[in-house]
Amino acid sequence: MSMPVDERDISAQGVRAILAVTTALAAPFDLITMLAEVVKAAKQVLGADRGSVWLYDAATDELVLEVATGIQPVRVRAGTGLAGTCARSRAIINVPDCYADPRFDPSVDRSSGYRTRCMLTLPLIDHKDVLVGVMQVLNKRAGVFDQDDEVLATALAAQCAVALQRVRMTEAVLEGEKLRQELETARVVQMSTLPATMPAVGGYDVYGTFMPAALTGGDTFDLAMLGSSLLVVLADATGHGIAPALSVTQMHAMLRIAFRLGADLETAFLHVNNQLAATLAEDRFITAFIGVLDPAVHRIRFHSGGQGPILRFDAAKGVCDVYKPTSFPLGAMPLASMKPAVNVDLRPGDVVLLLSDGIYEYCNSQGEEFGVARVEQLVAANHRLPAAGLSRVLLHAIAEFAAGAPQEDDITIVIVKREGMAAASHAEFVRDFACLPAIFAFTADFFSREAVPAALLSAVDFALEELFTNMVKYSPSGSPTVAVDIAVIPGGVTVSITDRDVEPFDVTRAAAVDVNLPLEQRRPGGLGLHLVRHLVEDLDYAYAPDTRSSRITFRKTVGGPSAGGTGDGAGRQSVLD
């Protein structure tokens, strides 16, 4: 070759030929059509009799020739033969007499009966310098390929490379979309088996929720009545993609049928396990908690195949007991017999929590797992919430912990909570100072019964006394009794005191007291409300004109101001602000 290819000009005729095929190359959206279009363009522009396009497979470092639909493609290692040499060198190869070139493989000719005379082999390199494939054009109709043909072929190859790469990327996107749609369908099936509504169980508050991860995961849960008992299930199939969603849906259905046919817990567990062991792929299994609650005797009996930890919040002790799985995951191997089920007795306020490992193993951006300890702390602090509320608190805490780190696995929460004694009380007190001991007995009893921290009691009593005595003193013509309501909230109590048939008087707007006056100028008046504002939180006044009632509400919580600690004079300063 006398001159580098890219320094020679393309003839006007050549430019027209390339422009003519460029439009054709813009149209196809599938690879087979595009390959045919590229070959057609090459034949047309270069006046060749035949052509072929090899695609480069970077994963195997091979060139792949799509022969015809339904026939295995021909593969050649990069570096071997004319096409392979071209792929490696990324340089055009012009062979005027193929049978004189040792790199030429005549076996293709032998099998097809065609005789290859001359051949131009050129690399297809896209605009990002990525090798897309190799194009070969055979047997120029008049003579052999010359240097002008090489120039023309190089310009054409660039167009073809970009067009091919576009189609390959489009196909990859479409393939991903197809996979996504299949996964979506599997998810719909998986979700359709979940309980649509939570069953009503007397004396219990039960709740389950499922948050699928984007791509993988195979969680499920069930909360369903079996006669007067409640079936409680949480399961998690191993693996990625569609398979776990389908496996766990299958297990869910098997369990429902087993119980519908009257199987007891052991029989259902054993047979579902053995069926899964027979049908699941070797490397697949399902961790599952399967329990039955008898609400009449407040007992859950359960088996857990590899699903744990299982948490039971003990309301009396204020801590979580942790139960381990009772056996290996379902489907891992057949079971000949069962160990006895584990019994958990539930006392008022106790909560059983089943959480999938998508929660315990949720990682933040530092790679730290959410873990069991966080869950236990959250449950201890929020166990009084309804089951759905507790679930929301957990999910919220996970989201805060994650701080944007993606959800890698399904998240499932199942909560079975035995309702406690009334966590709220109401009482009426006659409008008389003599009722103060009765009010204090009422609060003390409530604090003791609901295990509210005792350190909060004095401040609650103080506020109630000040507000009550105010009502007694200043509204003597009000209703005969004053109502007091107290309820448990996270970390403490909320209290309200209601006076009816009275004129409005907003205690929260009472004038500030100067507590720095010398002794002779000090007056006791106003001190009570001043202190109330410092000892409790969120003091609020509301007046209802229709009942002419004043309601004062406040909260007292651990962590609020002056929870029984020592004063440091800060409050004194703030009065004068």
Next chain:
Amino acid sequence: MFSIDLAAPGVAAVSGRLDASQAGAAQAFLDRVAGVVTLDCSRLDYISSAGLGVLLRTQKRLVAASGKLRLAGVNPHLLDILTYSGFDQIFEIEPAT
């Protein structure tokens, strides 16, 4: 239950809950003390503004006669209330040990 008694010469001991329903009894007792008096609060569980009013009136009367009321054995809750009231500026206070 609330009670207030002379424990020793110059020392009165108060116990239980000094609320609005007991303020009258407390005031009646303290109206009879004179000179420098220590009020032992170590068994006083609770005080309200009515109780503070009793202490304030007593202090004014004693100080006017060159005496005073000292508060001893004051628990953290009482100390909070006394401090928020500015009473730590007008009473000698000895916290509970």
